[in-house]
Amino acid sequence: MTTTSLSALEEIQAREARHVLQTYRRAPLAFVRGKGVRLYDSEGREYLDLLSGIGVASLGHAHEGLARAIADQAQTLLHTSNLFYHPLQGQVAERLAELSGLSRVFVCNSGAEAVEACLKFARRYWYTKGESRPEIIALEESFHGRTMGALSVTSDEHYRAPFEPLLPGVRFVPVNDPAALLAAVSSSTAAIIAEPVQGEGGVRPLTPAFAAAINEACAKTGALLIADEVQSGLGRTGVPFYFTELGLKPHLVSVGKALGGGVPVGAAIISDEVASTISYGDHGSTYGGNLLACRAAICFLDELTSGGVLDNVRRVGRLFEERLRAIAAKHAFVKEVRGLGLIWGLDLTRDAAPVVPAGLAHGVVVNRTAETVVRLLPPLVITEAEADQALGRLDAALLAVGAGA
Numbered sequence: 001m002t003t004t005s006l007s008a009l010e011e012i013q014a015r016e017a018r019h020v021l022q023t024y025r026r027a028p029l030a031f032v033r034g035k036g037v038r039l040y041d042s043e044g045r046e047y048l049d050l051l052s053g054i055g056v057a058s059l060g061h062a063h064e065g066l067a068r069a070i071a072d073q074a075q076t077l078l079h080t081s082n083l084f085y086h087p088l089q090g091q092v093a094e095r096l097a098e099l100s101g102l103s104r105v106f107v108c109n110s111g112a113e114a115v116e117a118c119l120k121f122a123r124r125y126w127y128t129k130g131e132s133r134p135e136i137i138a139l140e141e142s143f144h145g146r147t148m149g150a151l152s153v154t155s156d157e158h159y160r161a162p163f164e165p166l167l168p169g170v171r172f173v174p175v176n177d178p179a180a181l182l183a184a185v186s187s188s189t190a191a192i193i194a195e196p197v198q199g200e201g202g203v204r205p206l207t208p209a210f211a212a213a214i215n216e217a218c219a220k221t222g223a224l225l226i227a228d229e230v231q232s233g234l235g236r237t238g239v240p241f242y243f244t245e246l247g248l249k250p251h252l253v254s255v256g257k258a259l260g261g262g263v264p265v266g267a268a269i270i271s272d273e274v275a276s277t278i279s280y281g282d283h284g285s286t287y288g289g290n291l292l293a294c295r296a297a298i299c300f301l302d303e304l305t306s307g308g309v310l311d312n313v314r315r316v317g318r319l320f321e322e323r324l325r326a327i328a329a330k331h332a333f334v335k336e337v338r339g340l341g342l343i344w345g346l347d348l349t350r351d352a353a354p355v356v357p358a359g360l361a362h363g364v365v366v367n368r369t370a371e372t373v374v375r376l377l378p379p380l381v382i383t384e385a386e387a388d389q390a391l392g393r394l395d396a397a398l399l400a401v402g403a404g405a
């Protein structure tokens with residue numbers, strides 16, 4: 001063994017290959033630090049980050065305010081459990097309630113946990129009412145997470161098949177098909193679950209007509225609506241929640257990703273009507289809403305509501321749209337540009353996988369989802385100049401992929 005000749009990256013790879021459970025097919029590079037929208041790898045190369053760790057590093061990397069808040073909290077108090085009060089969880093709940101118009105919040109640690117909580121609370125609501133509602137309606141191309149409940153409402157067969165049987169009673173309807181939705185929802189439906197902008201499924205915003213059908217179905221049957229805003233929420237589309245833009249009236253909303261700016265935290269936001277059916281002991285989490293997570297969330301929410309983040313998303317989002325449409329016009333294999341704000345997908349006429357390494361070679365981080373889609377989820381604080389430079393690099397990467405075809 002000549003371990004001395006291994007590069008920093010090779011050493012990292014060799015150690016992981018021995019001991020990390022192989023559930024992720026990683027790109028062959030290791031990021032070791034970041035600043036704003038820039039990332040640096042173990043070999044000292046710089047990248048512009050158009051992915052933000054899949055929509056998580058919402059304030060960019062090494063954000064000074066967030067770093068200070070986390071460090072301060074670490075020196076004060078990190079965790080005490082939910083057996084006791086602390087001063088921060090109520091503040092997070094209050095702000096999420098104000099932003100969403102729903103009144104109660106359960107704080108957890110991830111998007112999947114937030115979805116899981118919403119599913120449980122929907123079940124609990126009908127149990128309290130004494131009504132049998134065995135069905136849940138979910139959408140095709142949906143993604144809600146990898147825990148058993150969240151996976152049960154996720155449509156992708158590849159993710160589901162090895163883990164069946166999943167939750168019974170889940171039916172999938174085609175996205176943006178109002179008639180199919182109206183036909184599927186009945187007085188047996190406990191809840192409809194939908195992402196206002198489908199993310200993993202290829203960046204597909206729900207249409208206003210489909211949103212109207214969801215409202216109609218809920219009004220007719222009493223079914224609850226769960227809006228999964230884990231990816232689309234908290235500023236990503238230029239507003240706090242995209243469900244408001246669609247006119248949806250959810251009873252439950254799941255959030256995660258952007259909320260902690262990189263510190264794991266999620267939340268289920270719940271209407272009074274549903275919350276009034278939940279009792280002590282119905283749900284819980286040892287870590288959920290600890291001081292560290294809440295401090296990070298407060299820092300993010302401060303930036304979102306008074307730090308100019310929403311204005312920035314709207315302004316830079318316009319530049320993304322313009323530049324991406326110009327890029328699409330240039331490369332024949334870009335079939336469609338979908339998205340808004342700072343969530344975008346370039347749907348290709350072929351597998352988008354080669355765009356990822358080509359992007360990295362050109363110094364830009366992007367992601368492939370739904371086989372043919374190049375997905376962009378940059379930090380919400382990206383400037384126009386940074387966006388311009390990053391999209392220039394993406395353009396060059398697409399050119400290289402096109403030339404290699």
Ligand SMILES: Cc1ncc(COP(=O)(O)O)c(C=O)c1O
Nearest residue numbers: 110111112143144145199230231
């Ligand atoms: C809409 C949506 N819901 C839920 C999840 C699951 O979140 P997490 O990976 O934090 O568990 C994701 C993750 O991509 C998501 O996009």
